[in-house]
Amino acid sequence: MTSTPDPVPALAVRGLAKQFGRKTAVNGISLEVPQGSFYGLVGPNGAGKTTLLSLATGLLRPDAGSAWVHGTDVWARPLEAKRLMGILPDGVRLFDRLTGEQLVTYAGLLRGMDRETAHSRTKDLLAAMDLAADAGTLVVDYSAGMTKKVALASALIHAPRLLVLDEPFEAVDPVSAANIRDILSDYVAAGGTVIVSSHVMDLVQRMCDHVAVVAGGNLLAAGTLDEVRGDTSLEDRFVSLVGGRTRAEGLEWLRTF
Numbered sequence: 308m309t310s311t312p313d314p315v316p317a318l319a320v321r322g323l324a325k326q327f328g329r330k331t332a333v334n335g336i337s338l339e340v341p342q343g344s345f346y347g348l349v350g351p352n353g354a355g356k357t358t359l360l361s362l363a364t365g366l367l368r369p370d371a372g373s374a375w376v377h378g379t380d381v382w383a384r385p386l387e388a389k390r391l392m393g394i395l396p397d398g399v400r401l402f403d404r405l406t407g408e409q410l411v412t413y414a415g416l417l418r419g420m421d422r423e424t425a426h427s428r429t430k431d432l433l434a435a436m437d438l439a440a441d442a443g444t445l446v447v448d449y450s451a452g453m454t455k456k457v458a459l460a461s462a463l464i465h466a467p468r469l470l471v472l473d474e475p476f477e478a479v480d481p482v483s484a485a486n487i488r489d490i491l492s493d494y495v496a497a498g499g500t501v502i503v504s505s506h507v508m509d510l511v512q513r514m515c516d517h518v519a520v521v522a523g524g525n526l527l528a529a530g531t532l533d534e535v536r537g538d539t540s541l542e543d544r545f546v547s548l549v550g551g552r553t554r555a556e557g558l559e560w561l562r563t564f
């Protein structure tokens with residue numbers, strides 16, 4: 308017996324747009340993220356990646372457009388949609404006067420988990436993130452990379468079907484990053500879907516099977532990794548799509564010694 312693939316994308320967005328004053332951060336983007344994909348979102352600084360992910364996950368209200376998670380309208384049925392998602396937002400404040408252990412457990416309790424399950428999953432997650440020794444430390448005293456990891460643990464605790472991770476590897480050491488990559492790969496192999504935004508092309512190229520390139524609030528390319536990069540590297544394709552390579556003219560004063 309052959310099973311037919313589920314045609315409902317893990318995330319679908321149509322015509323998402325957001326303006327901040329006169330700045331168009333996201334300029335009517337439509338995109339589909341297939342179930343079971345490891346999807347990379349890349350773009351230069353200020354491209355609109357964080358804004359796009361915030362609009363798509365219900366953190367920021369769009370001026371126009373819609374988003375669906377596994378067919379559930381994010382803005383019409385937010386509770387249902389959020390139950391399906393684990394989100395690692397960029398730069399959002401955590402309850403940092405809790406210890407790492409309290410914060411992750413609290414995330415589980417907020418998701419309606421019983422205390423025992425929340426405790427045991429917290430223990431597993433802190434060990435997987437190499438934070439077990441700092442479980443009792445206040446999050447405010449964590450380093451940037453430790454904070455990123457504890458936020459990721461909080462996003463994973465309810466075993467969501469879709470993980471949306473904004474710059475998950477920023478400030479994370481290479482050993483922890485490799486451990487996190489393994490966790491995410493296993494999660495995708497088990498049928499979960501991951502969306503990561505990243506500036507690190509090499510990482511996206513090694514980890515992701517799909518990629519979207521965003522610049523100036525527009526979607527420049529999207530598809531499987533091979534469709535987007537063609538026969539070049541993702542980095543070369545990115546530079547040719549986005550442009551912006553400049554010679555350091557006007558900085559002659561920096562070479563006067």
Ligand SMILES: Nc1ncnc2c1ncn2[C@@H]1O[C@H](COP(=O)(O)OP(=O)(O)OP(=O)(O)O)[C@@H](O)[C@H]1O
Pocket residue numbers: 327330331332350351352353354355356357358359
């Ligand atoms: N709250 C805000 N108020 C005003 N402008 C904003 C706000 N958030 C984002 N912007 C602007 O929208 C544009 C897109 O920003 P966004 O943070 O989405 O980019 P990004 O691709 O995530 O960038 P980076 O890779 O540097 O994190 C930028 O020009 C930014 O200055």
